[in-house]
Amino acid sequence: MSVLSAQRVRQAADRLVVGPDWEDHDLVFAAQLGTPLEPRNVNRRFSTARSSAGLPWVRLNNNDHGVIVGLSCWDAGCRAVRWDSRRLTDLIASIAPTQHWELFTASAVNSRGQITGDGDHAGNSRGYLLTTAGRDGH
Numbered sequence: 001m002s003v004l005s006a007q008r009v010r011q012a013a014d015r016l017v018v019g020p021d022w023e024d025h026d027l028v029f030a031a032q033l034g035t036p037l038e039p040r041n042v043n044r045r046f047s048t049a050r051s052s053a054g055l056p057w058v059r060l061n062n063n064d065h066g067v068i069v070g071l072s073c074w075d076a077g078c079r080a081v082r083w084d085s086r087r088l089t090d091l092i093a094s095i096a097p098t099q100h101w102e103l104f105t106a107s108a109v110n111s112r113g114q115i116t117g118d119g120d121h122a123g124n125s126r127g128y129l130l131t132t133a134g135r136d137g138h
Contacts, residue, residue: 042068046083053088069106069115080106080117091115094130103128 007028014032015022023034031037046068055072068083069091080091080103095101105117115130 049083049088055088067109067113069109069117071105078104080104080115080119082106082109082115091117091130101128103130 011030014030015034018033021033025034025036027034027036029037031041050072070081070083072079072081072088082089082091091106092101092103095103100122101119103117103119105119106115107117109115113131117128117130119126119128121128
């Protein structure tokens, strides 16, 4: 079962529990009543996941689908990261080592899952556009 199919099943169960109070906004990720997620709550959940993973402070940017990108810094250094409510991913893992990239930041993510930021490519400072997911941002 795909991640989006599993989310659809969870959301259908939530709708049944909420009943007629469910507000359908056609969202992939919604609050308990079907309404859009509050950015504060998304940041709070991310902070909890970050702490549980033993990572310190992270700068965040997110898209309409709840995907968050940012910069995570700890003793080993800073890494460009992506979080989608299930896991934190080091973005450099999305790029083959033979491509010779080092990613310094993850500045923004759009609804297609494309991430922009700054990095180093073969010894030259460059901006990047990285596509890590399907068209819906997951």
